[in-house]
Amino acid sequence: GAGVSQSPSNKVTEKGKDVELRCDPISGHTALYWYRQRLGQGLEFLIYFQGNSAPDKSGLPSDRFSAERTGESVSTLTIQRTQQEDSAVYLCASSLYTGNTEAFFGQGTRLTVV
Amino acid sequence: AQRVTQPEKLLSVFKGAPVELKCNYSYSGSPELFWYVQYSRQRLQLLLRHISRESIKGFTADLNKGETSFHLKKPFAQEEDSAMYYCALSGSSNTGKLIFGQGTTLQVKP
Numbered sequence: 001g002a003g004v005s006q007s008p009s010n011k012v013t014e015k016g017k018d019v020e021l022r023c024d025p026i027s028g029h030t031a032l033y034w035y036r037q038r039l040g041q042g043l044e045f046l047i048y049f050q051g052n053s054a055p056d057k058s059g060l061p062s063d064r065f066s067a068e069r070t071g072e073s074v075s076t077l078t079i080q081r082t083q084q085e086d087s088a089v090y091l092c093a094s095s096l097y098t099g100n101t102e103a104f105f106g107q108g109t110r111l112t113v114v
Numbered sequence: 115a116q117r118v119t120q121p122e123k124l125l126s127v128f129k130g131a132p133v134e135l136k137c138n139y140s141y142s143g144s145p146e147l148f149w150y151v152q153y154s155r156q157r158l159q160l161l162l163r164h165i166s167r168e169s170i171k172g173f174t175a176d177l178n179k180g181e182t183s184f185h186l187k188k189p190f191a192q193e194e195d196s197a198m199y200y201c202a203l204s205g206s207s208n209t210g211k212l213i214f215g216q217g218t219t220l221q222v223k224p
Contacts (some may be wrong), residue, residue: 003157031210042118042200042216043158048209056209091158098210105158 002026004106006092013082016082021077023107025051025094030077033103034067035091043091048100049075116141118203120215127191128223130155135186137175137201137216145203147177148212148224152198161186161199169193 003007006023013019025032034046037058045059063109064082069075079086089110093103118142127133132191139145149161162170164177166182174188184201202212 033211035212035214040216042120042214043202043212044220045213048211050176050209093158095210098208102160103210103212107157112212 004092004094006090006106006109009107010039010110010111010112012114015084015113016064016081018078018080019082019111021079021090021111022028023075023092023094023106025072025073025092026104029094029096029104031070031095031098033093033095034075035073035093035107036061037089037091039088046090048098072074077112082111084113087111087113094107115147116203116205116213118201118213118215120199120201120218122218123216123220124219126221126223129193130190131136133186133188133195133220133222135190135199135201135220137184137215138201139182139184139188139201141203141205143205145205147175148204149173149175149184149186149216150200150202151198158200186191191220193222193224196220196222198216 007022020090031037032049035043037043046069051072052069064080067077076086093105095103119138147164151161152158173188200217201215
């Protein structure tokens, strides 16, 4: 595809359920980032991948959150035992290599926990 | 601590008026600063970065290290400039991780 693709676009889940969010970065991009945007707030960094490794997980809010990346491509962000405060738009971005290069963003997954 | 502050949630101007979207940052080293823009129903995209020192769509931004600011300016606003604008900072860790401000909605009225 031409850009970063995220699925699903929208997800409504019941409190306590697990959810998986998927990100397909631009082909060949080695760096991949997850951000979270709560209503009316800016983007918060969650985790960063260089290849399949995650050197910086400092933004993951709790141990209910985890992420992995395989084949230096697709990444999944998993939230276990979802809580209402997890409701947000989850954005994925990729860049050609790490460092201060342009990040290309996906359209986001809007997660609503009811 | 690394922080980016955009003091205005909403900036409303008339077409043809000058625009200045404010951004202040807190960072102890030498950051790289960016402006990202999100037009209605589109994804977030890079508008400009301070190291490029270029004008994009008539917008410019100058890094002022003394005032720790990176305000975005345009002399004559157009209706198509209406969007959400985010200022972001990347630190010297060289990971590309971005710290974002809360964003400013620019509304350009006809």
